[in-house]
Amino acid sequence: MTRQAAVEYAGTGVTVNAIAPGTINTPILQDITPDMLDQFAAAHAIKRLGTPRDIGAMAAYLCSPEADFITGMTYPVDGGWSIV
Numbered sequence: 001m002t003r004q005a006a007v008e009y010a011g012t013g014v015t016v017n018a019i020a021p022g023t024i025n026t027p028i029l030q031d032i033t034p035d036m037l038d039q040f041a042a043a044h045a046i047k048r049l050g051t052p053r054d055i056g057a058m059a060a061y062l063c064s065p066e067a068d069f070i071t072g073m074t075y076p077v078d079g080g081w082s083i084v
Contacts, residue, residue: 006072015071017062022078025049045080054079 006016023029023040029049032040041048058077061067076082 002074003072010071015062015068017067017070017072018074019055019058019062020074020076020078020082021055022050022076022081024055025051043081043084044078045084048079050077050079 002016002018009016022044025037029037037049044050055077058075062070062075
């Protein structure tokens with residue numbers, strides 16, 4: 001869907017990208033046991049859970065002028081989960 005939208009809007013100056021987050025430490029995890037959270041963190045190459053700030057930093061970059069030549073991409077912001 002990201003790539004198709006990027007193609008459709010390519011001539012308009014609009015770029016379309018996606019963020020694929022790893023396990024992010026948000027209130028939705030509040031009922032998860034500490035042992036399970038440790039297991040989630042251990043599954044990431046960086047050995048920690050992500051934060052909303054991690055995702056926000058990528059979103060801010062993709063919305064910035066520095067990223068105006070990037071379109072149609074999906075960026076894993078997953079602490080290396082996708083490479084382990």
